[in-house]
Amino acid sequence: MDFYYARPGGRALRPVVDRLPVSMSGALALVAFAVLTTVMAAVGERHAGGIVLAAFAALCAVLGAVSRPAATPLIAGAGWLFLNGFVVHRYAELAWGDTGVECARLALFAAAALAAALPAALPRRRIRMQVLRVPDPAREKRE
Numbered sequence: 001m002d003f004y005y006a007r008p009g010g011r012a013l014r015p016v017v018d019r020l021p022v023s024m025s026g027a028l029a030l031v032a033f034a035v036l037t038t039v040m041a042a043v044g045e046r047h048a049g050g051i052v053l054a055a056f057a058a059l060c061a062v063l064g065a066v067s068r069p070a071a072t073p074l075i076a077g078a079g080w081l082f083l084n085g086f087v088v089h090r091y092a093e094l095a096w097g098d099t100g101v102e103c104a105r106l107a108l109f110a111a112a113a114l115a116a117a118l119p120a121a122l123p124r125r126r127i128r129m130q131v132l133r134v135p136d137p138a139r140e141k142r143e
Contacts, residue, residue: 019066019067019068019117019120020066020067020068020071021068022067022068022070022071022074025063025066025067025068025071025074025075026071026074026075026078028063028066028067029063029071029074029075029078029079030078032059032062032063033056033059033078033079033081033082034082036055036056036059036082037082037086037087040052040055040087041086046086046087046090047087048083048087048088052083052087053083053105053108056079056082056083056109057079057108057109057112058112059079060075060076060079060109060110060112060113060116061112061113061115061116062116063075063113063116064112064113064114064115064116064117065116065117067113067117067120068117068120068121069114069117069118069120069121071113071117072110072113072114072117073110075109075110075113076106076109076110076113077106079109080102080105080106080109081094083105084102084105
């Protein structure tokens with residue numbers, strides 16, 4: 001009996017990557033977005049612009065790459081909270097602006113995190129079994 005490992009549709013051996021649990025991903029997201037907001041304030045980018053939005057989306061993708069797909073709402077929610085509270089409205093004020101704009105920001109963050117987290121949901125290994133016929137000299141003599 002011969003065992004080998006392969007990804008479905010391919011023959012390359014890929015190691016299983018352990019992802020963070022959902023609760024740890026949420027806690028890491030809160031800390032990472034707090035650090036990003038502080039860095040953005042230090043470099044003078046505390047206004048709602050394309051650079052800040054791209055930085056938040058990139059951090060969502062990085063956090064999604066180390067998290068499970070179920071953590072996507074936590075990552076997107078934490079990103080939106082820090083963007084809305086400390087960049088858009090400043091002084092830790094949360095306010096719901098235009099529904100289209102806020103939903104678009106949430107969707108962008110969720111899409112970035114989910115796109116990076118989905119490869120973790122794919123099956124990494126599959127065991128396939130191939131039965132090899134072992135020659136038996138005693139059986140061959142009888143036949």
